[in-house]
Amino acid sequence: MLKFVPAGLCLDVGAATGRASLAWSTRNPNLEVVSFEPFLGNLEHFERLCGDKSNITLTEKAVTDFVGCARLYVSATLKGTERNWEGFKGYSSSGRLIPEGHPKWDHAGSQTVEATTLDSEVREHVLLLKIDVQGSEHDVLSGARELFDRYGVDMVYVEFSGEADVLEFLTSRSYVLFDNNYIYSPDENNPAPDTLGDFHTASLSSGRQVYMGVVKERRLSDAGFRAQWDMTGEHRHRLQTDLLAVSPKYLPIFLRACAALLS
Numbered sequence: 276m277l278k279f280v281p282a283g284l285c286l287d288v289g290a291a292t293g294r295a296s297l298a299w300s301t302r303n304p305n306l307e308v309v310s311f312e313p314f315l316g317n318l319e320h321f322e323r324l325c326g327d328k329s330n331i332t333l334t335e336k337a338v339t340d341f342v343g344c345a346r347l348y349v350s351a352t353l354k355g356t357e358r359n360w361e362g363f364k365g366y367s368s369s370g371r372l373i374p375e376g377h378p379k380w381d382h383a384g385s386q387t388v389e390a391t392t393l394d395s396e397v398r399e400h401v402l403l404l405k406i407d408v409q410g411s412e413h414d415v416l417s418g419a420r421e422l423f424d425r426y427g428v429d430m431v432y433v434e435f436s437g438e439a440d441v442l443e444f445l446t447s448r449s450y451v452l453f454d455n456n457y458i459y460s461p462d463e464n465n466p467a468p469d470t471l472g473d474f475h476t477a478s479l480s481s482g483r484q485v486y487m488g489v490v491k492e493r494r495l496s497d498a499g500f501r502a503q504w505d506m507t508g509e510h511r512h513r514l515q516t517d518l519l520a521v522s523p524k525y526l527p528i529f530l531r532a533c534a535a536l537l538s
Contacts, residue, residue, distance in 0.1 A: 278302045279532040283402025283429075286393070287311065288338045288415055291368055293321040293331070295405055300328045309397070313337040313388035316352055316365035336391045337372055339411060340418035345372045345390035348379045358478070368479075371409035392418030398426065405432040413440040423448060429525035435518045450520035458515045459486040490514075 277285070282305040287296045290310035300308050308331045312321055318335065325331045337345050347370050355364030372390070379385055393404075393415065401422065406412045412433050422428060431450065435441060445452065459474060460483070474488030521529045 285403040287405050289407035293325040311338045314370045336389045338415050340414045347388045348373045348385045394421045400426050401428040403430045404428050407434045416444045431520040436515045445520045449523050453519040455517040
């Protein structure tokens with residue numbers, strides 16, 4: 276739908292190889308895209324994909340709720356032979372910030388990176404904020420309170436695994452929530468999400484086998500969405516989706532763009 280807006284600033288937090296940034300830039304050259312990615316293994320691929328795009332700016336920092344240095348732990352990287360990821364040797368989507376004293380602090384997969392907040396980096400209105408930071412989404416939001424409350428963010432696209440603090444941040448600002456397909460990560464005791472809805476097998480970029488689909492009895496009111504995650508019981512820690520949160524002021528524009536996209 277971004278091709279239907281005249282211009283705007285888009286922030287890609289956890290940009291990885293820059294696929295989302297590239298898609299935005301290509302669909303609408305009038306957009307300004309600022310991408311944040313700290314992992315060295317991803318930066319060469321980002322440069323290869325996005326380096327020639329004049330409307331994409333890369334900031335080699337991790338985004339969180341403080342400014343300084345942080346420790347990034349990466350559990351695995353690609354070999355570059357995985358399906359749909361050929362040529363992406365060294366890429367990882369599993370990087371996450373860890374606190375001092377964490378068991379992986381001195382692990383070979385950990386590296387020190389520069390950390391920042393969105394409040395420190397951005398002081399203007401934002402059209403779209405994408406956050407994909409492996410469970411630290413609320414830290415990113417906490418470091419962006421001034422951005423939200425003073426300058427405004429029209430849409431937030433955030434990876435979500437049932438975190439109540441993420442929901443509270445968005446719903447307390449009256450954002451309207453739209454969900455997406457759900458990913459279910461199986462284990463030995465819970466091999467398939469048969470009781471949750473209509474799911475099919477799929478593979479992540481890491482090669483890990485998961486299930487993807489839609490849960491039954493979807494409830495997208497504020498209280499209903501919280502209740503939906505509680506209803507999944509023991510499964511809730513293995514579920515993940517992407518939420519699109521739209522601000523009340525932007526909702527009419529968003530719905531018109533969706534109608535144009537479907538027409």
